[in-house]
Amino acid sequence: MKRWILAVILAVSMALAAGQLAGILGTTAAAETSIEAARVDGALPVTDVSAAAWDRATPVDVAISAQNAVAPIRTTPSVPTLQVRVLANKTHAAFLITWNDATKNNRTTRDQEFRDAVAILYGPADATPFLCMGGPGKALHVTQWKADWQADVEEGFRDLEHAYPNFWVDYYPGAIGGPPYHTPTSFLNDSRLYLPGWKVGNPFSDPLKVTSVEEGVAEGFGTLATQESQDAVGFGTYTGSSWKVIISRPLAGTDGDDVPITDGTILAFAVWDGASGDVGGRKSVSSWTSLKMPGESGILFWVATGLFLFLVMAVLVVLATGRLRRKAEPERAPDKKTVEVTKRDAPGK
Amino acid sequence: MPEVFNWQIGRKMQYPYEESRPQRQISAVFDINKCIGCQTCTMACKTTWTSGKGQEYMFWNNVETKPWGSFPMGWDIRILDSIGTQAWDVTGPTPVSRGPTIFEKAPAGERVLGWRPEDRDWSHPNRGEDETNAGITDAQSHMKIPHQVWQFYLARICNHCTYPGCIAACPRKAIYKRHEDGIVLIDQQRCRGYRECVKACPYKRPMFNHVTRVSEKCIFCYPAMEKGIIPRCMRNCIGKIRMVGAISTPDKADPENPIDYLVHVKKVALPLYPHLGLEPNVYYIPPIHVDLKFLRQMFGPGAEAAVEVYKRAREGLEPEVRAILLLSVSTPVLLKRFRLDGDEAVGYDTAGTEVVRVPLQEKTIVRPYNDTARGAYRHNIT
Numbered sequence: 001m002k003r004w005i006l007a008v009i010l011a012v013s014m015a016l017a018a019g020q021l022a023g024i025l026g027t028t029a030a031a032e033t034s035i036e037a038a039r040v041d042g043a044l045p046v047t048d049v050s051a052a053a054w055d056r057a058t059p060v061d062v063a064i065s066a067q068n069a070v071a072p073i074r075t076t077p078s079v080p081t082l083q084v085r086v087l088a089n090k091t092h093a094a095f096l097i098t099w100n101d102a103t104k105n106n107r108t109t110r111d112q113e114f115r116d117a118v119a120i121l122y123g124p125a126d127a128t129p130f131l132c133m134g135g136p137g138k139a140l141h142v143t144q145w146k147a148d149w150q151a152d153v154e155e156g157f158r159d160l161e162h163a164y165p166n167f168w169v170d171y172y173p174g175a176i177g178g179p180p181y182h183t184p185t186s187f188l189n190d191s192r193l194y195l196p197g198w199k200v201g202n203p204f205s206d207p208l209k210v211t212s213v214e215e216g217v218a219e220g221f222g223t224l225a226t227q228e229s230q231d232a233v234g235f236g237t238y239t240g241s242s243w244k245v246i247i248s249r250p251l252a253g254t255d256g257d258d259v260p261i262t263d264g265t266i267l268a269f270a271v272w273d274g275a276s277g278d279v280g281g282r283k284s285v286s287s288w289t290s291l292k293m294p295g296e297s298g299i300l301f302w303v304a305t306g307l308f309l310f311l312v313m314a315v316l317v318v319l320a321t322g323r324l325r326r327k328a329e330p331e332r333a334p335d336k337k338t339v340e341v342t343k344r345d346a347p348g349k
Numbered sequence: 350m351p352e353v354f355n356w357q358i359g360r361k362m363q364y365p366y367e368e369s370r371p372q373r374q375i376s377a378v379f380d381i382n383k384c385i386g387c388q389t390c391t392m393a394c395k396t397t398w399t400s401g402k403g404q405e406y407m408f409w410n411n412v413e414t415k416p417w418g419s420f421p422m423g424w425d426i427r428i429l430d431s432i433g434t435q436a437w438d439v440t441g442p443t444p445v446s447r448g449p450t451i452f453e454k455a456p457a458g459e460r461v462l463g464w465r466p467e468d469r470d471w472s473h474p475n476r477g478e479d480e481t482n483a484g485i486t487d488a489q490s491h492m493k494i495p496h497q498v499w500q501f502y503l504a505r506i507c508n509h510c511t512y513p514g515c516i517a518a519c520p521r522k523a524i525y526k527r528h529e530d531g532i533v534l535i536d537q538q539r540c541r542g543y544r545e546c547v548k549a550c551p552y553k554r555p556m557f558n559h560v561t562r563v564s565e566k567c568i569f570c571y572p573a574m575e576k577g578i579i580p581r582c583m584r585n586c587i588g589k590i591r592m593v594g595a596i597s598t599p600d601k602a603d604p605e606n607p608i609d610y611l612v613h614v615k616k617v618a619l620p621l622y623p624h625l626g627l628e629p630n631v632y633y634i635p636p637i638h639v640d641l642k643f644l645r646q647m648f649g650p651g652a653e654a655a656v657e658v659y660k661r662a663r664e665g666l667e668p669e670v671r672a673i674l675l676l677s678v679s680t681p682v683l684l685k686r687f688r689l690d691g692d693e694a695v696g697y698d699t700a701g702t703e704v705v706r707v708p709l710q711e712k713t714i715v716r717p718y719n720d721t722a723r724g725a726y727r728h729n730i731t
């Protein structure tokens with residue numbers, strides 16, 4: 001009987017271990033040596049920060065420090081850590097990034113308003129790029145989620161009248177409709193000359209945003225440029241004391257400068273606290289960490305499962321052998337416990 | 350950090366980039382004595398460039414009443430406070446500013462010493478209009494210079510500095526100074542709205558657009574300037590206080606260039622807060638009726654001498670100065686050269702063609718009250 005109990009305990013623990021190795025089950029936050037993506041079949045939960053699928057990814061605490069290499073700097077990090085989970089299917093990866101933030105800053109209309117934001121920097125597995133923003137000839141790929149962009153997508157363009165409800169204006173050149181002349185509907189064709197950033201195609205000035213995540217490329221500090229094709233999506237939820245933000249992008253790149261996500265791709269994270277006036281280089285950053293993709297984890301899963309089955313089989317074999325051995329000894333008198341069990345379990349008595 | 354030479358402070362100073370002067374530096378001289386604060390320049394600029402949504406409180410050109418007016422609120426007091434008391438060494442042939450510039454006094458981890466105004470600071474563009482330096486009392490006041498109670502109008506645009514604070518501060522190099530004319534522009538495609546330029550510029554000329562969420566600033570009407578036409582704010586100045594041209598460095602001063610003549614030869618036009626270290630390229634002829642202490646703080650140690658030159662010009666003792674001031678805004682064409690031809694001032698465009706001729710003294714013609722030829726009576730007979 002003791003052998004059966006042991007066998008059950010052993011089987012359960014091995015099943016858990018195998019499950020964790022395969023990324024099916026989460027663990028408590030792990031050290032940041034690497035981040036492991038968990039496999040998802042089908043669609044990734046790109047707008048649901050509390051989807052059950054996220055429980056399958058091992059959360060990793062990524063240490064954050066202040067960007068103080070290049071002026072303008074931050075002197076202390078806005079948060080000590082970011083918690084990161086990664087899911088991947090055959091075509092896309094999704095990152096769930098969680099961090100504490102006492103204030104929600106998702107407006108950039110007023111002079112003193114700065115956004116909360118988080119970014120992932122991707123570097124190729126076979127090269128060690130210059131820390132932070134890459135260097136000449138060492139292009140790095142960036143996806144940045146911006147709280148104000150999400151507000152524009154979710155709530156409609158956050159216009160002047162939203163920041164200043166009592167503002168009044170009689171006229172804007174070429175604008176159609178009446179006060180307060182909503183952006184963008186009142187501004188067609190030539191009237192956009194008076195919205196120069198939008199007119200020249202600056203993505204920050206575009207009131208018709210379709211994603212909260214900007215995809216960019218950098219070759220050093222101050223070189224970040226928005227890419228031609230924007231393939232990343234994202235979604236953030238503010239809980240009252242923290243942000244939970246999803247950034248998702250295709251594994252393979254569509255722009256020439258894209259760094260594809262493969263096993264070993266290196267990642268760095270950056271976070272901006274709008275309430276502290278964080279913007280541009282005024283940010284908190286992580287060091288590089290490597291990404292383990294579920295392809296490799298799948299092999300581990302099968303190895304672990306095979307090992308588990310082998311051990312279970314071995315236990316069964318041992319037990320069966322013992323039972324067979326007992327059956328082969330009929331002249332031996334049964335002990336008391338065996339008799340009691342036999343009596344209790346016997347049907348019809 | 351590289352060292353660059355700033356002739357306005359008479360010494361080398363630290364700046365994030367190497368000295369790189371444009372082929373030609375556009376410049377302007379504003380005669381404060383003639384400004385009546387009508388805001389025509391303000392509206393000329395406003396209706397041309399900043400009448401879009403998000404630019405409501407954006408005035409690339411503004412006119413504020415000194416000493417109390419300021420746009421944005423306290424722009425001058427804030428930077429003067431933080432840079433601290435400064436001293437000029439006037440023992441040598443040219444004054445030397447001994448204090449640190451905004452680049453040399455940048456806090457650790459910052460590029461420039463600055464501060465960023467909030468929306469409420471931008472919300473009162475004409476605050477302090479017509480307020481005097483001291484309260485007006487019922488006590489008898491005799492007319493004397495400087496006046497016991499004074500105020501003056503300060504028209505301000507971007508100074509298109511030789512060492513711009515905005516360029517020093519922008520981590521993205523989204524701001525550039527044009528090699529052909531020295532005009533400083535913010536690339537509207539490259540700007541990401543960090544507002545580092547807004548924070549860094551001590552004159553507070555870059556401004557944040559609330560709708561496009563990037564920063565914008567005075568462009569010195571470069572599309573007009575490229576055709577040899579002076580900017581809108583200058584062209585529309587009804588007081589004709591503004592002379593536009595190109596400025597040379599002092600060692601290459603051309604006495605036939607109206608700007609060089611006023612700034613370098615006669616030193617009657619002075620930069621605004623030169624000790625901040627930006628080598629601004631808009632110059633002011635100080636008002637002659639104002640407390641000299643205030644003028645020295647604002648325009649540096651040359652203020653007193655400038656006032657004296659201007660007084661001489663009023664008395665007819667500086668005919669060239671008078672000629673240039675009369676040519677100001679008498680033509681929309683950018684003048685490269687001027688000449689005194691008898692009692693007429695003559696202006697030449699960049700190609701050397703005469704484009705304007707103005708008498709130093711308008712002739713006075715007295716006509717008879719009763720015009721018998723026309724059978725009419727005249728109301729204004731001069």
